[in-house]
Amino acid sequence: MKFKLAILTLLISFSRGVFAEGFEVNTQNREEVRNFFNTVYQASENVPMGWTGNIDQCIPGTTSQEYRDAIVLRINFFRAMAGVPADITFNDEFSRKAQQAALIMAANGQIDHHPSSSWTCYTEEGAEAAKTSNLSIGRAGPQAIFGQMQDEGANNTRVGHRRWILYPLTTKMGTGDVDGGESWKTLTNSLWVQDDDRRASRPSTRDEFVSWPPNGFVSYQLAFPRWSFSYPKADFSGATVSMEQQSEIISLQIVHRNESGNSYVGDNTLVWEPEISFSTTPTTDISYSVTVNNVLIDGISRNFNYKVTVINPSVFGTDSIFPTISGDNQPIINRENTYSFNTVPNATGYQLLQANRQAFTQIEGAESGMGSLKADVSDYQAIATDVQASGSASFHLAHPKTEDQVLTFNHTFLPTDTSQLNFSSRLGLASEVQIATVQISTDDGQTWQDIFTQSGTGDSGEKSFSTKTISLSQFADSNGFCGY
Helix, strand or coil, X not given: CCCEEEEEEEEECCCEXXXXXXXXXXXXXXXXXXHHHHHHHHHCCCCCCCCCCEXXXXXXXXXXXXXXXXXXXXXXXXXXXXXXXXXXXXXXXXHHHHHHHHHHHHHHCCCCCCCCCCCCCCCHHHHHHHHCXXXXXXXXXXXXXXXXXXXXXXXXXXXXXXXHHCCCCCCEEEEEEEECCCCHHHEEEEEECCCCCCCCCCCCCCCCCEEECCCXXXXXXXXXXXXXXXXXXXXCCCCEEEEEECCEEECEEEEEECCCCCCECECCEEEEEECCCCCCCCCCCEEEEEEEEEEEECCEEEEEEEEEEEECCCCCCCCCCCCCEECCCCCCCCCCCCCXXXXXXXXXXXEEEEEECCCCCCCCCHHHCCCCEEEECCCCCCEECXXXXXXXCEECCCCCCCCCCEEEEEEEECCCCCCEEEEEECCCCCCCCCEEEEEEECCCCCCCEEEEEEECCCCCCCCCCEEEEEECHHHCCCCEEEEC
């Protein structure tokens, strides 16, 4: 007799509220923030660009509607987390001109808000867009929005890109994106951020100020090294910032003060860099108390206090509510068997999936092609025949672009206490920040957690293959997918 394994999958959506049908999220609710990241943020990942242009012929082309939708979704995700109106839409004219700006930057392998008329593929409309846009090179689409929010680099200490993305008065933006495929310099984005159709008056925001990371819970992937605090027309010339973690003072350095009173890069902003890092996945929630003192607003000194709690969105919290299924665990054949479960907050639907439970052992080799593996790589073959652990071929990942290169084992399985993953690997030339990772997902690929990592050494790397054995016992009775 074979029993069917029933798996309950929750489909989560979020309320649309006071922000003119835009996103709204309560950052004081850990579970809501966790689900918001795992659904809305992740939904804007890995969407094909579908660019139709050509750099050599100076054709700006277009990108797919799905790709543009993913970009605006990423923007509104960040705005909702920051507590500002998250109802941005793209203006077609802005996007048309921004597409020309992205082409100019890709054709010349550099970015400039004031490109010369002598630049390859120059157009006046493209130059217009360059002046009114956030510009990125080496990243496009949703990844460019991530980079602009991160705002790393010595020339970005005022986090101007972030401030434009989070500017409460903005209603419309536009995007242009190019992937020339030749090098990282031909991957560009122009995000038109300076719209003329701003809200007539300043809209309400969740907090009196706009900060990043925001007041409340935030996923560790988005707790960038530069923290910022914005307040319209505030004078930060004499402001101070202090941070504590469990009564321990966090060292920090203020890197920018904005007290000019103009809005050429959004609201006036104070920027600092605390001596903390999330280069490794945190195992527990980490809370930081932030105090910003002596902010002059209309000539009056004000103090502000708030708390940022950094979380791992793949880890459930004490406020996570799961469905509890009630019913006979030994169903009777040829008879109706009734089961019930409790409701889950914010769920808009429930889906029951069925599968036959049977022993599962599978070996994948590259000699017969990709098999059950799916490759998401940048313009190279994922199978190599010049290097192999055994046989005549091997699966191969390289890093020609600054984006993830992934092989996904396209199977769902239910591990037991004795289940293992075995593979042979050889990590060649790689820097210390280039990391080979094996991950597993227990939620249909929405989130992934590391089960093996190996960093490069900055030299030529390993000369031979070594066998790795990873126990899957911690995932016993969970559904899994593997990615490498």
